[in-house]
Amino acid sequence: MSNQSNECSSCGEMKEGTCGGEKCSAPPKLYPGGQSKIARVIAVMSGKGGVGKSSVTSLMAVNLRKMGYRVGILDADITGPSIPKMFGVKRVPPNQGLLLPAISQKGIKIMSLNLLLESEDEPVIWRGPIIAGAVKQFWTDVNWGELDYLLLDMPPGTGDVPLTVMQQIPVDGIVVVTSPQDLAVMVVKKAVRMAGIMETPLLGYVQNMAYFSCPKCGDRLEIFGKALAKGDTFDALPVLEVLAIDPKFTQLCDNGRVEESDINAFEEIPNLLKVKSQVS
Amino acid sequence: MSNQSNECSSCGEMKEGTCGGEKCSAPPKLYPGGQSKIARVIAVMSGKGGVGKSSVTSLMAVNLRKMGYRVGILDADITGPSIPKMFGVKRVPPNQGLLLPAISQKGIKIMSLNLLLESEDEPVIWRGPIIAGAVKQFWTDVNWGELDYLLLDMPPGTGDVPLTVMQQIPVDGIVVVTSPQDLAVMVVKKAVRMAGIMETPLLGYVQNMAYFSCPKCGDRLEIFGKALAKGDTFDALPVLEVLAIDPKFTQLCDNGRVEESDINAFEEIPNLLKVKSQVS
Numbered sequence: 001m002s003n004q005s006n007e008c009s010s011c012g013e014m015k016e017g018t019c020g021g022e023k024c025s026a027p028p029k030l031y032p033g034g035q036s037k038i039a040r041v042i043a044v045m046s047g048k049g050g051v052g053k054s055s056v057t058s059l060m061a062v063n064l065r066k067m068g069y070r071v072g073i074l075d076a077d078i079t080g081p082s083i084p085k086m087f088g089v090k091r092v093p094p095n096q097g098l099l100l101p102a103i104s105q106k107g108i109k110i111m112s113l114n115l116l117l118e119s120e121d122e123p124v125i126w127r128g129p130i131i132a133g134a135v136k137q138f139w140t141d142v143n144w145g146e147l148d149y150l151l152l153d154m155p156p157g158t159g160d161v162p163l164t165v166m167q168q169i170p171v172d173g174i175v176v177v178t179s180p181q182d183l184a185v186m187v188v189k190k191a192v193r194m195a196g197i198m199e200t201p202l203l204g205y206v207q208n209m210a211y212f213s214c215p216k217c218g219d220r221l222e223i224f225g226k227a228l229a230k231g232d233t234f235d236a237l238p239v240l241e242v243l244a245i246d247p248k249f250t251q252l253c254d255n256g257r258v259e260e261s262d263i264n265a266f267e268e269i270p271n272l273l274k275v276k277s278q279v280s
Numbered sequence: 281m282s283n284q285s286n287e288c289s290s291c292g293e294m295k296e297g298t299c300g301g302e303k304c305s306a307p308p309k310l311y312p313g314g315q316s317k318i319a320r321v322i323a324v325m326s327g328k329g330g331v332g333k334s335s336v337t338s339l340m341a342v343n344l345r346k347m348g349y350r351v352g353i354l355d356a357d358i359t360g361p362s363i364p365k366m367f368g369v370k371r372v373p374p375n376q377g378l379l380l381p382a383i384s385q386k387g388i389k390i391m392s393l394n395l396l397l398e399s400e401d402e403p404v405i406w407r408g409p410i411i412a413g414a415v416k417q418f419w420t421d422v423n424w425g426e427l428d429y430l431l432l433d434m435p436p437g438t439g440d441v442p443l444t445v446m447q448q449i450p451v452d453g454i455v456v457v458t459s460p461q462d463l464a465v466m467v468v469k470k471a472v473r474m475a476g477i478m479e480t481p482l483l484g485y486v487q488n489m490a491y492f493s494c495p496k497c498g499d500r501l502e503i504f505g506k507a508l509a510k511g512d513t514f515d516a517l518p519v520l521e522v523l524a525i526d527p528k529f530t531q532l533c534d535n536g537r538v539e540e541s542d543i544n545a546f547e548e549i550p551n552l553l554k555v556k557s558q559v560s
Contacts, residue, residue: 049436050330079437121469155479156329157359182534188362189401217497254462
């Protein structure tokens with residue numbers, strides 16, 4: 001990470017106004033908790049809120065699981081966690097020492113702050129470094145066991161959590177999510193540029209909410225603006241999926257039954273980031 | 281603020297893990313920059329990303345301006361700022377000393393981090409307290425002049441920015457934005473509960489993206505789930521507006537022409553938060 005354009009000339013860390021010019025070392029990469037063996041880490045990121053990061057994360061997890069991989073989801077959206085509700089999980093198993101992830105019906109391992117709260121709508125009023133600390137703990141203090149893929153569902157923005165994740169968790173690739181709206185694309189570009197600065201590899205992008213088919217007349221409606229043409233956005237970043245607005249999928253998510261989705265997607269992920277496939 | 285359930289027993293401030301048990305005072309309310317006189321401050325908040333906080337902020341600003349009020353927008357979404365693009369403003373005026381807000385075609389004053397960046401897709405990779413510091417500066421170091429209403433477009437989450445805004449900026453009322461999706465409502469409830477803990481008054485909520493009318497067959501489609509019934513969400517919080525998904529409005533936002541919108545909304549705001557109306 002020696003060529004980062006934003007790095008502090010004194011300590012090599014990203015500029016945060018915290019090192020005060022004194023010599024200090026960049027934060028180290030962290031190891032996952034206990035005897036965890038995690039082959040591949042994928043971060044699902046956007047910069048923009050509400051474009052479907054959690055939907056994409058869930059859909060990717062469900063499809064990788066269908067292919068026989070051992071999959072986990074680390075919900076890095078501490079103040080707005082969606083993953084537990086989508087999978088219908090409410091509590092983590094009792095533990096001694098390290099935390100254990102909840103396990104979904106189909107066997108996906110999940111850790112989220114909402115699994116540790118008394119009620120799902122309890123607010124977490126924390127400052128950014130504490131929030132980023134919780135994400136680090138979900139990596140270092142959770143016994144994930146053996147996983148082929150761990151998916152990180154990132155919060156909006158380019159603040160503490162993406163910064164800490166890109167600095168300290170060995171992310172193999174970022175999947176970028178956008179909607180076709182110009183305004184969304186502008187903010188998503190910030191996240192793409194952040195990944196470049198942090199030298200974290202980008203796998204490609206997902207165009208979510210690309211269109212909607214009217215269930216009555218069948219007309220294809222580009223509700224959030226004209227679908228992005230291949231190659232005209234995010235430079236040469238490959239398109240991984242183009243996903244429609246799907247009220248049936250929304251309902252499955254709202255009802256904790258996202259694993260019943262029959263949308264086939266993300267078949268290419270194992271080719272982009274190979275692991276020794278194991279059905280468990 | 282003596283009854284806050286989350287307050288630090290040592291210093292009375294919200295728990296942040298920063299006071300270390302030493303006696304310290306809660307942060308003071310701040311005054312706006314220069315000779316600014318701001319009659320009313322409204323924060324547009326959600327907790328959830330992508331439900332339309334910036335659209336609601338813009339629509340409210342445009343309608344208040346039409347009614348003859350002097351209106352400003354403080355874009356508190358530092359890492360994902362949308363307001364300048366919606367209003368087609370790009371730079372702040374040259375200044376000596378205090379910053380001056382940009383002024384839209386119809387005379388709305390705007391301050392946003394994107395007005396201070398070289399390019400609109402440049403990422404701002406800052407930790408939370410620095411981000412919250414920028415929002416404070418947009419209040420204390422900007423010469424807003426005389427305003428009837430200043431609208432704060434808040435970022436997603438319940439972290440640094442909403443915490444600092446509710447602690448240090450004299451917010452008269454919060455407008456909460458949600459979409460009908462259960463998942464969104466769950467996260468929005470966190471923001472509503474945060475406002476309660478911080479004792480910041482709530483004006484009501486806006487149900488955004490409530491439905492979509494197919495332009496071909498006219499069918500009313502509840503794309504993001506069944507519209508919320510009056511009174512069944514957020515307890516007794518009044519409904520301020522129910523807004524449809526409107527591709528024409530989306531396009532105006534994408535093209536920097538939000539002020540040309542003919543959607544009439546938020547007529548009740550001046551009754552909820554009275555100011556001496558002045559046409560300028």
